[in-house]
Amino acid sequence: MKDKDTSGTRAARLRAASQQRRHHERQEVRAAILKASSALFLERGYQDFSLRQVAEQIGYAPGTIYLYFKDKDDVLFTILDEGSAHFGALLLEAAQIAEPRERLVSIGRAFIGFGLGNPAFFQLMFMQRTDYWVRAAKAAQASSADGEPGRAEGAGLLGLFTLWRATIEDAMKAGVLRLGDPSAIADVLFSLMYGVVAIAVVMPNFDQKRIDAMIDATYEMLRVGLHAPA
Amino acid sequence: MKDKDTSGTRAARLRAASQQRRHHERQEVRAAILKASSALFLERGYQDFSLRQVAEQIGYAPGTIYLYFKDKDDVLFTILDEGSAHFGALLLEAAQIAEPRERLVSIGRAFIGFGLGNPAFFQLMFMQRTDYWVRAAKAAQASSADGEPGRAEGAGLLGLFTLWRATIEDAMKAGVLRLGDPSAIADVLFSLMYGVVAIAVVMPNFDQKRIDAMIDATYEMLRVGLHAPA
């Protein structure tokens, strides 16, 4: 913590480089924990995911993990943070379409595609550990009160709700969507996408053909099902 | 296992009554386990629900529960069986409306009402332990192959999918629903109801007003959103 005036000396430069290397090594161990956790979670499922196995996998004692993460949820939520950042980027990219109706479908496609492509992830984030969103919502509230102090990734996804509602509003203004409370309709359509993915991922008696038909019907619904009367 | 010809004697009658009483006592302990489990689950949540605490609550040693249930999941799934029987009866009752469009809304109202009224239940059954449906689907498959041997309650709920699709078909025939693949549309609308409940139950930043607006919009969608073009 003492700042001696040693800038420029060989010793100082050495010390700085050393600190940087140590920082790097620390991040590497941290990344190894996250990678092993991710892999273990994906192949054994959330219920059977244990920190002890993660520790064994990467050749550390169980206690070591606690030098890098506060607890098990900290590991899990860090993974979810990264995942939802990726998810959010995907949705944002899908929203880069001018025509409102096609933008709706494009976002829907991105959402459903991600869910079906990462079912374990989707289940953990949206079905099993929904308290993740409680934390994310709190973080969002805190960072809107303050001047954006710590970026919580989950809060980013929550922010995309705004984008989604804006798309609905645009579609209404453009006359391609039946008029109504944009906020409520945005929530309903979001619930629709969420539900379709959840059902597809979870229901054991839904075969691939049935899932495809359901999803096609969902896109169709976004496209023409809510069309404003001619 | 030996059947001596002792029917009618005092001893035989006494033996029969004794067996019946023992059976009754056994069912009582079983019921006590289920009741305590249910209560504990409802107040502490699924994650913190433990058989040892159930045992302590009803004044038995932990091992005793295993004389009445195979394992923890057996207890949990038995509770879910009872819950889904209740749920199924509710949906069936809601379906007793002749007019197809109103029947759609009525079933939707029953579904959403149950979900919002029993959030812990809904979450456990539809979000956290979805493998319950895997077992239910297997049971349904088995009981349709054989001559309905053991009734699995979960399978009963699965059977309501048929009722739901039939309602969609009726609505299409009556001209109050846009034409399309009834099966796919039934699945989509089911997913919609599911999603609305899940979002309402889970999302921390949805206040009551927002939930109400979303649900009203959902009913509106069932009622007129998919209306056949005039």
Place this chain on the structure above:
DNA sequence: TTCTTTTTGTGAACGCTGTTCAGAAAGTGA
């Protein structure tokens, strides 16, 4: 280099979990 301080890792320990099982206890039937 040598000594001190800080960082990193260990592994035993605590308290919890689900589950099993030998043996005690209680009840049944003759």
Place this chain on the structure above:
DNA sequence: TCACTTTCTGAACAGCGTTCACAAAAAGAA
């Protein structure tokens, strides 16, 4: 009364998340 069956116990096992005193290693200063 006595043998037999059912019910129940509580100790034991393996596994979990988490903590902590201690060891090892590395860093920084002299």
